[in-house]
Amino acid sequence: MSVTSPLSELSLAALRAGLSDGRFSSRALTEHFLARIQSHDAALNSFITVTPEQALAAADAADARLAAGERGPLLGIPYAHKDIFCTAGIRTTCASNMLGEWVAPYDATVHQRLMAAGAVLLGKTNMDEFAMGSSNENSAFGAVKNPWDVTAVPGGSSGGSGAAVAARLVPMATGTDTGGSIRQPAAYCGITGIKPTYGRVSRFGMIAYASSLDQGGAMAASAEDCAALLAAMAGHDPRDSTSSTAAVPDYSAALQQPLAGLRVGVPKQWFAEGLDATVAARIEAAIVELEALGMTRVEIDLPDAELALAAYYLIAPAEASSNLSRFDGVRFGYRCAAPRDLNDLYERSRSEGFGAEVQRRILIGTYALSAGYYDAFYGRAQRARRQIAQHFAAALTHCDVIAGPVAPTPAFDLGAHRQDPTTMLLEDIYTIPVNLAGLPAMSVPVGFSGERPVGMQLIGAAFTEDRLLAVAHQYQQRTEFHRQVPAAFREGV
């Protein structure tokens, strides 16, 4: 990156330096990115809500803090929220007609933290409805397009955040990951994304899908930028009882930690049938770069990926059916017209408010938890979950970091899985096991298959985000894939 790089392609460090020495103001930055959203998002549909007035007010407040001599990693830097984080005064839709124009009466802890850090919210990004999907086609606000190829999906469910960052409509964005929803769109869009350890980022005010799996995280061009965003998001929150009390390391300072001698584990089962040959080749090349950083490659065992999928497709809907029971047409959100009686109000509000995929998962989850089936489905799935966690624990005694694919293929075509939604399950085969085990994982861009990006997944032991970010960062010091911007979205071209 040179000093002549356009504003939208600057790293957070460069943006911070520019704000610090007065080359540009937060207001100027904010206006610049708002203009990019205005001129480019029609092609992508990555934002559900853009908030220029609030953004400019937040930018002016940041400029006042900067003028008073304050400095901070995110002070004055624009960002976007996945539209699953509650924001008082700005609607939160979860990409569902069920919420539509609903405005949360409080802020998610993540939002409070980013506001306190002085980051400037530009708007809220599109997603699969209630985070249920791997393509961002299940949105009441329409599908999102992949900026690298608008006939392809951006991945999901944080597809709007992935597309917006990839097109440099915003320097960084939040996401959430229940079965791969940060990593897979990051991979498909050619950006960097980190799903931290379960409990690392507060879930308070993050609309629940599957509470034992959901985790918020960071999406940005580089690991260095993700480190700064994650540091601001992470930490204990007494309002989330599953929030970890473990101290948050200084992720940015840890980026340079020595990697020589670390063992990178390559799961042999993941480089077998079902993995696209080009994806495999790109990841193989990236592992060679990790070896060049002094890491030692070891082969590891991670069996039962299909068992993990089976467990996930009962556990996640079961928890969803419980979480989404709060959408009843009474306390908030959508209510059907002219209900005949209370039951009609419940049933029609829910069937008219929720999209087809959400209803399908609610039905599966309700079935899996219903009398006589609980042990056969939910109970068995929880046994499988422990088995998967044990496989990871065993593998991580042989290595320090696991490296493999994020998804079996590059981004697929819009509409490709519409005829058979069950084939879409396989898109998540390498990401879902990680959520079951609660471990931290990243997606790092490692090249292209034709026009479409390929992501490498890095997985670590619980609370080793600092090491994952360091591996990704040092890999990115040797490569340029994370700096690639799709031609249609480059400035001055």
Place this chain on the structure above:
Amino acid sequence: MAIDAAQLKHVARLAKVALNEPNIPRLVADMNAILAFAERLQDPALDGVAPMAHPWDQVQPLRVDQVTEPDGRDRLQAGAPAVSNGLFLVPKVIESE
């Protein structure tokens, strides 16, 4: 294990979701595809594995018994479809005649 249309209707009643009759065959097929995929969970090898509900087998922490949230009824009801005098309104449950 497989589900049929009658069971699906029962589940929909439990879930408070109104089914569109023409969608039922497709939903039954989709759910059976997932249930068939989930058959592998019946593997006897899992019999000896204890169920895991949470990544860290965490217990719920207790917090200090202190009032932290002030009354927020008006704020919390602002997004409700129908309220009156601080109450959520729903259709009449008991007929007056």
